[in-house]
Amino acid sequence: MSWGETFRTAIEALLGRRMRSMLTMLGILIGIAAVMLTVGLGEGARRQITEEINNLGSNLLIVMPGGSSVFGGGSATGASMLTLDDAGVIADPAVAPDVVGVAPIMSNRLTLSYGTARTTTSVSGSTVEWPTVRARTLVDGRFFSDAEQASAAQVAVLGPVTASELFDDTPAVGQDITIEGQSFLVVGVLDSVGASSLSNDDDTIIVPLTTMAQRLTAPASARMLSTIYVTARDDASISSAHQQITRALTVNHATTAAEPGFSIMTFQALLTAADTMTAVLTTLLSGLAGISLVVGGIGVMNIMLVSVTERVREIGLRKALGATPALIRRQFLVEAGILGLLGGAMGVALGVVGAAILTPLLDLQVTISIPATLLALSVSLAVGLGAGVYPAARAANLPPIDALRSE
Amino acid sequence: MSALLRMRGVRKVYDTGVIAVEALRGIDLDVEAGDFVAIMGPSGSGKSTLMHILGCLDVPTGGSYELGGVDVSHMSEAELAVVRNAQIGFVFQQFNLLASMTALRNVELPLIYAGVGRAERRERAQAALARVGLADRVEHRPGELSGGQQQRVSVARALVTDPTLILADEPTGNLDSVSTHDVLALFHELHDAGRTIVLITHEADVAAEAHRVWRITDGLLSEAAPSGGRA
Incomplete structure (x- = not known):
């Protein structure tokens, strides 16, 4: 079976359960959008502070007594x-x-x-x-x-x-x-x-x-x-x-x-301090947003398990017709991966829209960068695939006669 | 003349942990190429177990089973999947068509697992559907077809890979008498065209259509005298 056929079959299966697929992707979507926005806010804050400091004069030294x-x-x-x-x-x-x-x-x-x-x-x-x-x-x-x-x-x-x-x-x-x-x-x-x-x-x-x-x-x-x-x-x-x-x-x-008896302050030191501070804040907030991604991943796993249970007959038939356990596993992994990746893509879209709305609202440039987007997409794909491993293994290991017998 | 299908002393024991049930107690069976064989038996006779082993859906506990000259009795699930795909065409009582797919896509399924390219797949699936008289129903989904038509789609699916053996498990169990007649007539046509068919049923009049009839009772097989058909 070619990869193309695997993808086609996976997409048909997901379209056949459109509402459920959408709701499952929602979990990933929210997680990814939250991560994108927190990272974007952190990046925006960092840029703004840097710009303010540069406005004050980046080559300025301030000598003070004591x-x-x-x-x-x-x-x-x-x-x-x-x-x-x-x-x-x-x-x-x-x-x-x-x-x-x-x-x-x-x-x-x-x-x-x-x-x-x-x-x-x-x-x-x-x-x-x-x-x-x-x-x-x-x-x-x-x-x-x-x-x-x-x-x-x-x-x-x-x-x-x-x-x-x-x-x-x-x-x-x-x-x-x-x-x-x-x-x-x-x-x-x-x-x-x-x-x-x-x-x-x-x-x-x-x-x-x-x-x-x-x-x-x-x-x-x-x-x-x-x-x-x-x-x-x-x-x-x-x-x-x-x-x-x-x-x-x-x-x-x-x-x-x-x-x-005197001290010299440069904005370089302040810049470094501000960088460290925003980095810590961004990490903290991303961690919180990351938890919602984990929850989204559990949602994908849950739905994939339900899907395996519901499709026992289909899995049995496919096996009878010549699907090897490896092909069945691949089939379900691809489905879970698509759920993750598509959810992530929609999350990125929501993040971009959210950034456009938040920027004037907070008077702070919320930055969505290309590397952050690619990272978000990879993470959502990984979450989907990770969540699919156990359900896919269950489907692959179903004995074909049990699967065919179930009515 | 070498047997296409040869079973020697096939046993199958289901060990539930509490009690071991011996469903098959030493089956010897030879089916020659071009045979049309019926295996008859009441429920609980080991008929389904024999069908699963014949269809390479399960492996025997003891004894040997050669299909097309290859011993399949100790193969892994992945190896069995390949054998099923290449050698066996299944026709089930419940049709087992995928409801979301058209007749054409359903018939294409075994070819997908065989790795046949899209254009050739389509061509062969269309030819198989034409063979069973459903050339004008290729784009219909199972829900839009009658029971007899659905069973004919599944016969087309069994034929499309050009298998060594067509294994039909109670193929008329869910059909009315007209459709039953249709499907049996189709089996005769396939047999006349040189196909090897093993038909598993509990209905004597369906079994009577076959060339040879075997009867299974309490896990043991015995040949019954042909009571008609085309012997």
């Missing part, structure tokens, strides 16, 4: 203070050749007002290099100038969220706002970088570092930086830049590598 933890704050004791001097050392090409941009930050949460509108937000003092280092552009006006920085001018650049909180939709540039009782001229408004789940860089206000130090900070902490943003030459030179900064600051602070 602790050695990734997000370390720590107390700013003598050795664990970052100063403008540190920023100057890092910016020296002779010391750190892989560093291309340095933007020291001195920040504080302060209250600002315009007319009756008041808001409290993070006010950062920085240098003219800030827009380049943070890869930010302006929608209106300009950034402050070297001259304004040198003279500690009372000028400010607003984040788009801050601007709309103070000014609603009226133009902010050219207006005077009040920060800690002092008047500041708004010279520019930043473009939005979007609501990121990692930080809110749209609700902020930037003033010259000199102004921040002289007018908005208590004299005791006027030299203390909260952060130094550093850009490496490119993605590949991040780790060498990291080493150069570490070496320079360790020398500058006269500290040891074990207790450096």
